[in-house]
Amino acid sequence: xxxxxxxxxxxxxxxxxxxxxxxxxxxxxxxxxxxxxxxxxxxxxxxxxxxxxxxxxxxxxxxxxxxxxxxxxxxxxxxxxxxxxxxxxxxxxxxxxxxxxxxxxxxxxxxxxxxxxxxxxxxxxxxxxxxxxxxxxxxxxxxxxxxxxxxxxxxxxxxxxxxxxxxxxxxxxxxxxxxxxxxxxxxxxxxxxxxxxxxxxxxxxxxxxxxxxxxxxxxxxxxxxxxxxxxxxxxxxxxxxxxxxxxxxxxxxxxxxxxxxxxxxxxxxxxxxxxxxxxxxxxxxxxxxxxxxxxxxxxxxxxxxxxxxxxxxxxxxxxxxxxxxxxxxxxxxxxxxxxxxxxxxxxxxxxxxxxxxxxxxxxxxxxxxxxxxxxxxxxxxxxxxxxxxxxxxxxxxxxxxxxxxxxxxxxxxxxxxxx
Numbered sequence: 001x002x003x004x005x006x007x008x009x010x011x012x013x014x015x016x017x018x019x020x021x022x023x024x025x026x027x028x029x030x031x032x033x034x035x036x037x038x039x040x041x042x043x044x045x046x047x048x049x050x051x052x053x054x055x056x057x058x059x060x061x062x063x064x065x066x067x068x069x070x071x072x073x074x075x076x077x078x079x080x081x082x083x084x085x086x087x088x089x090x091x092x093x094x095x096x097x098x099x100x101x102x103x104x105x106x107x108x109x110x111x112x113x114x115x116x117x118x119x120x121x122x123x124x125x126x127x128x129x130x131x132x133x134x135x136x137x138x139x140x141x142x143x144x145x146x147x148x149x150x151x152x153x154x155x156x157x158x159x160x161x162x163x164x165x166x167x168x169x170x171x172x173x174x175x176x177x178x179x180x181x182x183x184x185x186x187x188x189x190x191x192x193x194x195x196x197x198x199x200x201x202x203x204x205x206x207x208x209x210x211x212x213x214x215x216x217x218x219x220x221x222x223x224x225x226x227x228x229x230x231x232x233x234x235x236x237x238x239x240x241x242x243x244x245x246x247x248x249x250x251x252x253x254x255x256x257x258x259x260x261x262x263x264x265x266x267x268x269x270x271x272x273x274x275x276x277x278x279x280x281x282x283x284x285x286x287x288x289x290x291x292x293x294x295x296x297x298x299x300x301x302x303x304x305x306x307x308x309x310x311x312x313x314x315x316x317x318x319x320x321x322x323x324x325x326x327x328x329x330x331x332x333x334x335x336x337x338x339x340x341x342x343x344x345x346x347x348x349x350x351x352x353x354x355x356x357x358x359x360x361x362x363x364x365x366x367x368x369x370x371x372x373x374x375x376x377x378x379x380x381x382x383x384x385x386x387x388x389x390x391x392x393x394x395x396x397x398x399x400x401x402x403x404x405x406x407x408x409x410x411x412x413x414x415x416x417x418x419x
Contacts, residue, residue, distance in 0.1 A: 260407035263414035279392030290340035297323035347400035354380035
């Protein structure tokens, strides 16, 4: 297997750098062996044509087919049993797929072009040196699902300016943020009891530490040596840093002037959503039932469901599977079918949010011409207006059957939970 991967790696290098196999001093036998290994992935090319491709004696069409095949063999993320062991993309903004449960040792080591990375709630551990030397990295979101941070995980990330440690961590590992010379502020939760040797060593521009606990709690933390930047910084007790760690330009279809811009950044920062691609959020796309309930599930901490699956139209591989079970447990949805692709309406949205909040009794009634007093969602609408989540659509209407866009949904959530 290693020999095969090595052969494919050599072929990939040759394609990327436009070098013929002969330029690497490979023998005819080695080139033929490489071609034979590639043949199953190139059904439209003979072994001889692949050999010609390796020697760059090809037509443009054959060369494109060859490179496309190599790209399919070398995906952007190399994931083995849930562990992301390597990143082979070239994007500056990376959103790690939620099939990943652990980021392995050196997975992004020295990816200097990387500027922003979003880690999903499925990840529970970040391995040693996982992002070491990512000198261009300015933004990273560490979700509350992470319980283990490896040695030197973000060491040498010289462009990081602000970091928030999730409250799922009880210690900050040795060298975790060492030599992060651009780091000016860090938020540390009261759950942290140990900060190991050199965790912030040589991060010489660290000025502000926002600690969510009291001064008394801070003084009980065991802080090891070589953490001078941390100990010399100003400690803000019972506080959370105000600077967002998410780049405002993470999505090309979200402008800073858009009404939903802050909501989108908030949602991404908290791993409520990661967009529809690496560079797009699709704010004007209609939000589906599966999406809104997944957003809500993430916003509520992505709790593990305990009940059996009551639905006949979903399966464990669906991205919304756990969210659907959680929604059923909480009484947000019922029945034997889930209807994942059902368009989400304004009435559905506020009712889901209201139920997720515990179905609190509103102080008054919904004062809209198109919301009957006996409607199932009437109390939810009244609650949403009371909480300044929405004020209706104008002319005395709420428009309960109007579908919601993704931009509107995250704005509702932001108003309810983010401010």
